[in-house]
Amino acid sequence: EPEVTQTPSHQVTQMGQEVILRCVPISNHLYFYWYRQILGQKVEFLVSFYNNEISEKSEIFDDQFSVERPDGSNFTLKIRSTKLEDSAMYFCASSTSPRDHTDTQYFGPGTRLTVL
Amino acid sequence: DQQVKQNSPSLSVQEGRISILNCDYTNSMFDYFLWYKKYPAEGPTFLISISSIKDKNEDGRFTVFLNKSAKHLSLHIVPSQPGDSAVYFCAASGQNNQGGKLIFGQGTELSVKP
Numbered sequence: 001e002p003e004v005t006q007t008p009s010h011q012v013t014q015m016g017q018e019v020i021l022r023c024v025p026i027s028n029h030l031y032f033y034w035y036r037q038i039l040g041q042k043v044e045f046l047v048s049f050y051n052n053e054i055s056e057k058s059e060i061f062d063d064q065f066s067v068e069r070p071d072g073s074n075f076t077l078k079i080r081s082t083k084l085e086d087s088a089m090y091f092c093a094s095s096t097s098p099r100d101h102t103d104t105q106y107f108g109p110g111t112r113l114t115v116l
Numbered sequence: 117d118q119q120v121k122q123n124s125p126s127l128s129v130q131e132g133r134i135s136i137l138n139c140d141y142t143n144s145m146f147d148y149f150l151w152y153k154k155y156p157a158e159g160p161t162f163l164i165s166i167s168s169i170k171d172k173n174e175d176g177r178f179t180v181f182l183n184k185s186a187k188h189l190s191l192h193i194v195p196s197q198p199g200d201s202a203v204y205f206c207a208a209s210g211q212n213n214q215g216g217k218l219i220f221g222q223g224t225e226l227s228v229k230p
Contacts, residue, residue, distance in 0.1 A: 004159070031216055043160065043205060043220040056217055091159050095216065104150070105218060107159035 002026045004108035006092050012114045013082055021077045021111045023092030032075045033093040033105060034067065036060070043091065049075065082115045089113075119143045120208050122221035129228050135193040137224050139206030142187065146208040150218070151180060151191045154203045163204075164191070196228045 005024045013019050025032050034046040048055040049067050066078045075094075079086055089112050093105040121140045129135045139149075147168040152160035166173040166180045166189065173180050179192045193200055206221040 006159075033216070035218075042222050043207075043218075045217045045219070048216050058217070093159075103216070104162050104165065105216070106162060107152075109157070109159045 004092055004094055004106055006090075006108040006111050008111060009109065010112045010114070012116065015084055015115055016081050019079050019082055019113065021079075021090050021092075021113070023075045023077075023108055024073050025075055025092065025094030026106060027073070029094035029096050029106075031055075031095045031097070031103070031105075032067075032069070033095075034077045035091045035093065035107075036088040037091065037110075038085075038088040046077070046090075079113075082113075084115050087113055087115045119146075120206055120219045120221040122204075122206055122224050124224050125222070126225045126227070129196045129226065131198055131228055131230050132195045135191075135196045135200065135226055135228065137191040137193075137204050137206075137226065139189045139191075139221050140187060141189075141208050143208070143210065143219075144187070145210040146219075147211060148209050149180070149182060149189050150207045150209075151178075152205045152207060152220075153200075154205060154223070160205055193226075196226075198228050198230055201226055201228050 007022045032049045037043045045058050047057045047061045064080045068076050089110040091110045092108040095103040095105045097103040150165040151163040153163050154160045164175050164178045164180050166182050182189045203223045203225045205223045207218040
């Protein structure tokens with residue numbers, strides 16, 4: 001069964017460093033998402049991406065964050081200058097249909113980001 | 117942001133019995149609801165969904181009920197099995213979310229004891 005994959009599974013970085021989290025969405029999916037979950041808190045939406053542009057972003061997704069689909073398979077989340085509070089599990093998700101909010105989103109296993 | 121709330125952080129049930137997980141929402145623009153299951157160190161796995169035009173959706177041992185007037189939904193698992201032990205998240209989306217954003221509840225940790 002096709003699945004969303006994410007690398008690395010765990011990333012440790014120093015405060016102020018740039019990190020890139022990578023995701024390979026399910027191959028025929030067209031809509032891509034990033035969510036995060038700070039330990040003990042809810043899963044929170046960060047950004048959605050379709051047709052090479054951001055569809056929607058949350059207040060968390062400020063200028064320090066960016067997303068990119070550099071090729072036909074990868075979808076990346078970049079944090080330019082990490083802060084301690086960026087420590088969280090970051091989940092990538094994808095779905096098939098653009099503009100259909102009832103289409104099921106399938107999640108990857110997550111990347112645990114630890115900022116020291 | 118408390119638009120989706122799961123008020124029970126944990127639930128313990130005996131194997132073979134019914135598990136009922138509850139979820140409340142406040143935003144009347146939500147019209148699609150999902151339940152995800154999450155094991156430790158894994159991502160959320162889609163379980164079942166319901167559109168606001170329905171009040172019940174069933175898939176095997178899992179049934180989701182939606183009460184729009186009360187802005188409440190519940191997930192029933194019958195019979196519960198030890199493998200069902202996980203954190204269950206309720207999530208919602210609405211037509212006004214062109215980007216397909218899901219709003220999640222805090223999760224309920226279900227423990228099914230043999």
